[in-house]
Amino acid sequence: MADPIINLQDINVTFKQGKKVVRAVQDVSLAIQPGDIYGIVGYSGAGKSTLVRTINLLQKPTDGTVTVAGDTFFSDHRQQISNKELQSKRRKIGMIFQHFNLLNETSVIENVLFALKHSDLDDDAQEKKTLELLDLVGLKDKAEFYPVQLSGGEQQRVSIARALANDPQILISDEATSALDPQNTNQILDLLKRLNQKIGLTVVLITHEMDAVKRVANKIAVMEHGKIIEKGALQDVFLRPKEELTRQFVGGSLAAIDTLKAFNLDHLNDNEELFQLVYNGNNVTQSIIVELYKRLNVEASILYGNVEVLSGQPVGTLFIVVKGDKGQRDQAVDFLKQSNVTVTKIDDRRIWNE
Numbered sequence: 001m002a003d004p005i006i007n008l009q010d011i012n013v014t015f016k017q018g019k020k021v022v023r024a025v026q027d028v029s030l031a032i033q034p035g036d037i038y039g040i041v042g043y044s045g046a047g048k049s050t051l052v053r054t055i056n057l058l059q060k061p062t063d064g065t066v067t068v069a070g071d072t073f074f075s076d077h078r079q080q081i082s083n084k085e086l087q088s089k090r091r092k093i094g095m096i097f098q099h100f101n102l103l104n105e106t107s108v109i110e111n112v113l114f115a116l117k118h119s120d121l122d123d124d125a126q127e128k129k130t131l132e133l134l135d136l137v138g139l140k141d142k143a144e145f146y147p148v149q150l151s152g153g154e155q156q157r158v159s160i161a162r163a164l165a166n167d168p169q170i171l172i173s174d175e176a177t178s179a180l181d182p183q184n185t186n187q188i189l190d191l192l193k194r195l196n197q198k199i200g201l202t203v204v205l206i207t208h209e210m211d212a213v214k215r216v217a218n219k220i221a222v223m224e225h226g227k228i229i230e231k232g233a234l235q236d237v238f239l240r241p242k243e244e245l246t247r248q249f250v251g252g253s254l255a256a257i258d259t260l261k262a263f264n265l266d267h268l269n270d271n272e273e274l275f276q277l278v279y280n281g282n283n284v285t286q287s288i289i290v291e292l293y294k295r296l297n298v299e300a301s302i303l304y305g306n307v308e309v310l311s312g313q314p315v316g317t318l319f320i321v322v323k324g325d326k327g328q329r330d331q332a333v334d335f336l337k338q339s340n341v342t343v344t345k346i347d348d349r350r351i352w353n354e
């Protein structure tokens, strides 16, 4: 395996506010390979932004080692490169945010040109490069527009062009699609994926939206209370979530939650249990529910069903209520597990109360 392009080892970040101590990041180690789209998910306050801000030392860790593209930026409690070097290395790490942070008084092209003010290129070459970048994000024809004349999605594309101006190897996206509608969100995510494939850009994607990660990421880390509680290849984590919070994220697509909320699940009968089933490509076309009935004579009703594509592979999710006596329900779960279905009993009301 190639050396990681980002290697965070044993990172801690502690904030002191008067007498209060906030351990925003606790003992986190994360290795990101070149070409990864690494999704970092977690609820608000989990420590996602603080963690990724340590990558370019916008946030200095209290403890730990930060290595980017082979350069150790931070170890032994201190910055290991000069401020000048850090400034130039930071230009190789693009960042985009929820708020696009564009200069509203200047045109689109000037917004991108601004990022090249430290570049060695002459004026003509800078302009040529800026137009190429705007072309890359599909905005060449709007180069002379002002940000207010653009939609939110278009403004975010300008900020992506600006973030790419200094040919970064890494792009950090901190909730960059949170303020956008679903269509613009998907366009931005697809653009990140295209850039990843076309120029090999490594993307660190912070979000509280699992759907964003599912659409483009190949790896995922789940954060809670400053810690990474689960990480790995997207499909592995999706198909075999170990932690309760991960299960909530995995099964927590908005459509599933909305659908479950519409049922009054407090009123399951004594002989009924609610399960989430997740199954991968080979099982997608099998009728698991029919098999349950044919083989075990166990009835199950479907509350929610969905098949989606994860890193190019179809993955099915079902929420079903299984009916029968305890023995039958246990047999049904065993049968499902033997059929390579990941089965999670849903008895935690949080999944539809979030």
Ligand SMILES: Nc1ncnc2c1ncn2[C@@H]1O[C@H](COP(=O)(O)OP(=O)(O)OP(=O)(O)O)[C@@H](O)[C@H]1O
Residues within 6 Å of the ligand: 015, 016, 017, 022, 023, 024, 042, 043, 044, 045, 046, 047, 048, 049, 050, 051, 175
């Ligand atoms: N500069 C700071 N001083 C004190 N506490 C901070 C500071 N920055 C972050 N925190 C605290 O650290 C914790 C983690 O915050 P962080 O912004 O990293 O979470 P997050 O997962 O990115 O959430 P969000 O998506 O809401 O930003 C929170 O409790 C936050 O209040």
